[in-house]
Amino acid sequence: MLDLSRELGFRFDNSYARDLPGCYAPATAAPAPAPRLIALNHDLAAELGLNAAALDSPVGAEIFSGNYAPPGAAPLAQAYAGHQFGHFVPQLGDGRALLLGEVINANGQRRDIQFKGSGRTPFSRGGDGKAALGPVLREYILGEAMHALGVPTTRALAATATGESVYRESPLPGAVLTRVAASHIRVGTFQFFAARGDTAKLKLLADYTIARHYPHLAAEPNPYLALLAAVARRQAALIARWMHVGFIHGVMNTDNMAISGETIDYGPCAFLDSYHPATVFSSIDHRGRYAYGQQPPIARWNLTRFAETLLPLIAADPQDAIAPATAVLETFSDDYEAAWLAGMRSKLGLLDAPATGDLALANGFLALLENQSIDYTQAFRTLSAAALGEDAPLRALFPDPAPYHSWAPAWRARIVDPPASARAMDAVNPIYIPRNHLVEAALSAAVDHNDLAPFQALLAVLAQPFTARPGLESYTEAAPRGSAPYRTFCGT
Numbered sequence: 008m009l010d011l012s013r014e015l016g017f018r019f020d021n022s023y024a025r026d027l028p029g030c031y032a033p034a035t036a037a038p039a040p041a042p043r044l045i046a047l048n049h050d051l052a053a054e055l056g057l058n059a060a061a062l063d064s065p066v067g068a069e070i071f072s073g074n075y076a077p078p079g080a081a082p083l084a085q086a087y088a089g090h091q092f093g094h095f096v097p098q099l100g101d102g103r104a105l106l107l108g109e110v111i112n113a114n115g116q117r118r119d120i121q122f123k124g125s126g127r128t129p130f131s132r133g134g135d136g137k138a139a140l141g142p143v144l145r146e147y148i149l150g151e152a153m154h155a156l157g158v159p160t161t162r163a164l165a166a167t168a169t170g171e172s173v174y175r176e177s178p179l180p181g182a183v184l185t186r187v188a189a190s191h192i193r194v195g196t197f198q199f200f201a202a203r204g205d206t207a208k209l210k211l212l213a214d215y216t217i218a219r220h221y222p223h224l225a226a227e228p229n230p231y232l233a234l235l236a237a238v239a240r241r242q243a244a245l246i247a248r249w250m251h252v253g254f255i256h257g258v259m260n261t262d263n264m265a266i267s268g269e270t271i272d273y274g275p276c277a278f279l280d281s282y283h284p285a286t287v288f289s290s291i292d293h294r295g296r297y298a299y300g301q302q303p304p305i306a307r308w309n310l311t312r313f314a315e316t317l318l319p320l321i322a323a324d325p326q327d328a329i330a331p332a333t334a335v336l337e338t339f340s341d342d343y344e345a346a347w348l349a350g351m352r353s354k355l356g357l358l359d360a361p362a363t364g365d366l367a368l369a370n371g372f373l374a375l376l377e378n379q380s381i382d383y384t385q386a387f388r389t390l391s392a393a394a395l396g397e398d399a400p401l402r403a404l405f406p407d408p409a410p411y412h413s414w415a416p417a418w419r420a421r422i423v424d425p426p427a428s429a430r431a432m433d434a435v436n437p438i439y440i441p442r443n444h445l446v447e448a449a450l451s452a453a454v455d456h457n458d459l460a461p462f463q464a465l466l467a468v469l470a471q472p473f474t475a476r477p478g479l480e481s482y483t484e485a486a487p488r489g490s491a492p493y494r495t496f497c498g499t
Contacts, residue, residue: 019079036073037126041170084128089195089262100130195262201316241268247346253279275495282376356428437472
């Protein structure tokens with residue numbers, strides 16, 4: 008019998024379940040025969056008001072495997088639709104996820120606690136609803152790395168082995184990820200009701216979204232048009248941050264775009280090694296729809312689908328809403344370019360007022376990297392030393408440093424205070440990222456050898472991505488030469 012004699016700290020206030028009837032289906036997790044807690048995020052647990060010491064135990068394993076729902080939880084599977092690789096699917100929904108409930112964190116912010124891989128739901132469409140250990144640990148690593156890099160993201164609270172096998176191409180150890188988000192409302196959530204012509208539910212969802220994420224918009228003359236604009240601005244800022252750190256989401260379907268502006272659903276994601284805008288890692292993205300360089304235009308495409316759902320709310324006659332919605336969408340590219348250039352100026356150490364040549368300077372450096380297949384993260388990290396006149400580490404990255412020597416004088420002319428620029432650059436250009444070969448090594452050790460030490464060590468390194476530490480040089484190295492092209496898979 009589960010011993011709940013210690014206070015666990017869950018204080019649920021489940022507004023989605025309470026305020027949005029018809030937007031979800033109640034569901035329960037499948038039993039886990041032998042749950043074992045693999046990782047618990049103590050810092051995040053404390054932020055949520057949870058008792059990490061009490062949960063880092065067999066009790067926590069029972070809760071985070073789904074075997075026991077703590078008092079106040081209201082498990083449900085959310086309904087949504089979505090465009091997947093450009094093709095609309097009118098019903099998707101949480102086929103392998105359960106929203107356990109919502110809590111208010113230490114900062115007064117509402118946060119979802121959700122299981123991923125906890126078994127079938129009414130939206131499972133024939134799947135088993137479960138997850139394998141490898142993809143669960145991948146999402147844990149990538150989400151926490153993005154958080155440490157300062158990118159808005161869902162986060163991992165716990166990873167729990169279930170003690171059973173899940174069957175894909177071969178039997179794999181099963182696991183459940185517990186993740187935390189500002190919410191799990193997606194563009195696809197709006198599409199679900201728009202596709203059914205259910206304007207009443209659409210309005211209910213939009214009003215709830217405004218109250219939860221953008222409460223200041225309630226006083227706007229047209230809050231639904233203002234909602235579109237606010238979501239577009241957040242997405243512009245988010246995608247710019249992805250581009251700054253070299254992140255490739257891999258599957259930017261509309262059901263994977265969160266209205267909150269957080270990165271969500273880490274499936275076939277990865278980070279750039281050498282810089283090439285056409286880089287694709289996902290094994291199913293055969294035409295490069297979601298390549299690194301395609302992420303900004305795809306974000307706008309997704310926002311256009313979002314705008315389509317809001318038309319009957321923006322104006323009584325949806326035709327009258329097209330022009331104002333289009334005007335909002337047309338601001339996305341400018342907002343994105345402004346956010347991207349501001350971030351690139353920081354990465355280049357340009358601390359003074361913007362100048363007309365800054366865009367060309369940034370694009371010029373990226374062209375250097377692309378033309379010689381230079382490691383993206385290493386190149387930007389070594390720029391800080393180059394700002395101080397020590398450019399040997401940066402030059403060593405180039406098989407032919409002559410183009411760099413042609414580019415550098417214009418850059419140096421823009422550095423007005425080299426020490427200050429170097430410090431600022433090291434604060435935004437990471438030295439440690441979840442390099443693909445390191446992630447795969449950690450997952451292989453955990454799945455194939457039941458060895459969690461590489462996973463735990465990688466998490467510890469990635470928690471401080473901007474601070475160089477002795478003895479961690481192997482975590483800064485690019486993939487070994489001659490490695491096979493990296494491929495990722497939608498494994499959860």
